Amino acid sequence: MPKIISAMQRALGASGPLAGKKLVVTAGGTQEPLDPVRYIGNRSSGKMGYAIAEEAFYAGADVTLISGAASIKPPYGIEVVYVGTTREMEQAVRGAVADADALVMAAAVADYAPREVSEQKIKKSEGGLTIDLEQNPDILAGLSEMSLPNLVRVGFAAETQNLLDNAKQKLDKKKLDMIVANEAVASIGADSSVLLLVNRDGNVEDLPPMPKSESARVIVERLANLLRQKAGANGS
Numbered sequence: 001m002p003k004i005i006s007a008m009q010r011a012l013g014a015s016g017p018l019a020g021k022k023l024v025v026t027a028g029g030t031q032e033p034l035d036p037v038r039y040i041g042n043r044s045s046g047k048m049g050y051a052i053a054e055e056a057f058y059a060g061a062d063v064t065l066i067s068g069a070a071s072i073k074p075p076y077g078i079e080v081v082y083v084g085t086t087r088e089m090e091q092a093v094r095g096a097v098a099d100a101d102a103l104v105m106a107a108a109v110a111d112y113a114p115r116e117v118s119e120q121k122i123k124k125s126e127g128g129l130t131i132d133l134e135q136n137p138d139i140l141a142g143l144s145e146m147s148l149p150n151l152v153r154v155g156f157a158a159e160t161q162n163l164l165d166n167a168k169q170k171l172d173k174k175k176l177d178m179i180v181a182n183e184a185v186a187s188i189g190a191d192s193s194v195l196l197l198v199n200r201d202g203n204v205e206d207l208p209p210m211p212k213s214e215s216a217r218v219i220v221e222r223l224a225n226l227l228r229q230k231a232g233a234n235g236s
Contacts (some may be wrong), residue, residue, distance in 0.1 A: 017224035019060030024096040025053040026107035026139075028068035030086045034131065035118040042108045043188045046070025048156075049106035051216035053078055056104075059220055064100075066092045068107055086110050086136040093139055094146065102152040102223060105140055106180075108188070112136060140174040150234065152177050152226045154219070158184035167198050176200065177226050180219060197222060 027049020031039040046067060053065040054075040065074065066081045066089060074080045081096070083089045086109050097103050112133040122129070140155055155176045157167040160183070167181035181196040193215050197205040207218060 016058070016060035018056055018220070018227070021061045021101040021227060022099060023053075023056045023061045023063045023102050023104065023223075024066065024093065024100045025049055025056065025063060025104045026066045026068075026089060026093065026109075027053065028070035029108040030068045030089055030110045031084055032086065032110050032113035032136075033084075033117050034114050035120065035122045037121050040110060040112070040114065041069065042110065044069070044108035045188070046072055047191065048187075048193065048212050048216065049104070050075060051213050052104055052106055052219055055213075055216045055220040056223070059224065064096045066096060066107070068109075086113065086139070090137050090139045090142065094143070097143065097146075097148060097151060100151060101227060102154065103140075103143075104154045104219070104223065106156050108158065109139060110136055138174070140176065144175060150230060152223065152230055154223060154226075155179045157181040158188060160184050164196060164198070164204065167196060171198055171200065177230075178222060195219075199226075 028046035029042045029044035031041040033039045050065070050070065050072055053063050057063045057075060057078050063078045064081065065078050066083060067074070068083055068089060081092050083092050089107060089109065093103070113136050115132040115134045140153065153176045155170060155174055157170050157179055159166045159181065163181050163183060167179050171179040177200050179198050181198060182193055187193045192209055192211050194209045195207045195215055197207065207215060
């Protein structure tokens with residue numbers, strides 16, 4: 001989007017539903033190196049996370065976008081922190097949420113990483129190659145170690161089966177306020193999405209197929225509602 005149009009939309013949203021709020025959004029895929037030229041990664045394009053960051057910015061929020069590998073340019077006017085691995089993303093998130101109002105964890109984070117990284121390119125040899133993997137930290141679950149009672153947390157669940165059940169389990173396990181569930185094969189890298197929004201109160205909203213830019217607008221609207229509810233519960 002041209003910079004002048006982005007600036008105008010930001011000006012129009014200066015008193016929007018997220019005015020005065022600080023948001024942290026993660027996007028893209030993390031990459032776990034095997035050697036200097038190869039890595040374990042995924043097909044995430046970053047489109048959804050970038051769209052959410054942009055919509056939140058237009059709604060008046062101060063947005064920090066923490067981005068792994070992505071195939072698109074960053075939105076105009078938004079602070080972007082680039083990371084490579086899951087552990088790098090974890091460090092960046094922990095630093096950014098210390099004074100944030102909300103975290104939207106839209107990144108496709110690698111669950112596992114090679115236990116050892118070769119200093120030199122791994123050469124082809126006879127037979128197969130065995131890679132020993134270790135589990136990466138769970139960024140959202142790990143935030144429970146920090147004192148962040150007022151932080152609204154939104155996670156994503158990309159699944160290939162049992163979409164709603166798996167999303168509800170993640171919602172509870174990670175102590176989220178809302179989780180956005182999507183069918184992984186159809187959504188990752190695509191321009192459109194079909195989403196389920198599941199709230200901690202048990203409400204499930206089934207969104208129709210729509211471009212990710214429109215899905216992002218709905219997610220930001222629901223996030224604004226969650227922030228208002230949190231503020232009301234705290235009497236502020």
